[in-house]
Amino acid sequence: MTAQSLSPARPAPAGPAGGARPAGPSRRNRAGSRAERLAPLVLLAPALLIIVGLRLWPLVLGVNFSFTGDGDRNGMMVGFENYATLFGDPLFRTALRNVGLLVLLLPVAVAIPGLLATFIYLRVPGHRLYRGVYFFPAVLSPVIVGAIFNLLLAFDGPLNKLLGGLGIGPVDWLGDPSVAIFAVVGVHVWATFGMALVVFLAGFATLDSSLLDAAEVDGASLPQTIRHVIVPSLTRTIQFVFVTTMIGMLTSMFGLLYVMTTGGPAGSTYLPEYYIWIQQGQLNQPALASAASTALFLIMLVVGLAQIGILRRSAGKED
Template sequence: MRIAGPSPHRERLAPYVLVAPAVLIIVGLRLWPLALGVNFSFTGDGELNGSPVGLDNYLELAADPLFQISLRNVGLLVLLLPLAVAIPGLLATFIYLRVPGHRVYRSVYFFPAVLSPVIVGAIFNLLLGYDGPLNSVLAALGTGPVDWLGEPGIAMFTVVGVHVWATFGMALVVFLAGFSTLDSSLLDAARVDGASLGRTIWHVIVPGLTRTIQFVFVTTMIGMLTSMFGLLFVMTSGGPEGATYLPEYYIWHQQGQMSRPALASAASTVLFVVMLVAGLLQITLLRRAGRQD
């Protein structure tokens, strides 16, 4: 007696049935609210609440000095992004190559990722205060104190550095997962040929982890643009002189402090477009670099 197997028609439908719940969740909780936000950005605030105002909100953003500062800071984050990716990549490489104490390092490096940004910000406020421990050490070395959080030209670099320290543990875990797909025979061949660590990383590890690097680049960029609010709020509150404003902080300020949800929606739309364009450019550049290697 032959048992009939699943029909070809059902086999073709099975992938769509499995994917359907995730698609519905993305559409319902992501794409639909995004469309509503974009539509809301073309309406007015205050007395004009809900009334169409065309591009007025976007023109106001273009003329707002605080929003201009936030966009310049986005450019700074993009420039610092390779460094934010290289740090966990190199540390993951050393752990994968089993340097002494690699198991301990794995736990230590990941620990900051489980801390709340508020806690991290409070800790570094104490460490980086004008009369804090770091400036005391610098004074002992004969260097004058640095106003890490009060100097407009330094504050943004300080907050970004703290953010990288607090979050690179997650990227490190992703890199370690990527190493599990790397062909170990290539590393053995490089070791036999006497390749230096630098050449091994550049010619073996980087080409072998191209997709992992692309993923970490995009997720790190998204994290830097959308997950720094806690640090900014605790460490600088957007100051000094608005020097540490980012679009997400600007959005919160307009929505929560100024009661201008339509303008905040316009800023959110601009942030989404910036993230989309920057992400696509990064992936394109990384793919070209991978093909050239």
């Protein structure tokens, strides 16, 4: 036998109490993984506190205030009385009908910047110039836009003079109850589609150009390329633009309404946000205005979720 086989075996190193030595690296790994899990929460905490403090908590207070009374009953709980008054008001019902009209016109408001972004992405002649021209209205104040279009759409304004030269009778763009809401919405779309255009262009940056090359090799027309390549590839972008455009239509048209029609003629251009301002700012009924604000929030929530669901099902069918 060799000397190595006769030598006694060395005992395993013992820990402080005579047991096995603790696995130090595993403890450090567990501590590191715990820190990694907590790090995102720590980074998100300031933003969450701001959202809760400045958004969610005021929303809760507003909903609670909508169940109280106005005037002599200020602070008294009145249940759903404000909501009954709200839906019994012809002006608010007109505002709701106009919301339905906006939802119907929403695809057009999204398709316009989407098509223009497609043409710019495909580098039509002058695409760099068009990018700046299309975005320029987005930097203008709604008050300025409204004042400009008040002059253009006046009964004796340039647009009616142009139509007269073509043999078409003048249109009372802002004085006809059946036309005014379309005029205001059209001006709003013109003034704001530049932001949606930028979002679409950002979405095109993620588009796989090889798909467009394959469509061109297969001889696909432009409508076929848009339907079968561009739309499925930009589903997320389209969802985002749909929701933000809808929110803009429902909450950012006050300036145009105030300058162009002041809710007229005969209340035909009322929208919920304008109705809220009238109740709060002119009629001094803050509780009723809170009820209208809550109704507007629920409308945006339901319509937004419905739009996302429809777009997701459409994307699933395309896949």
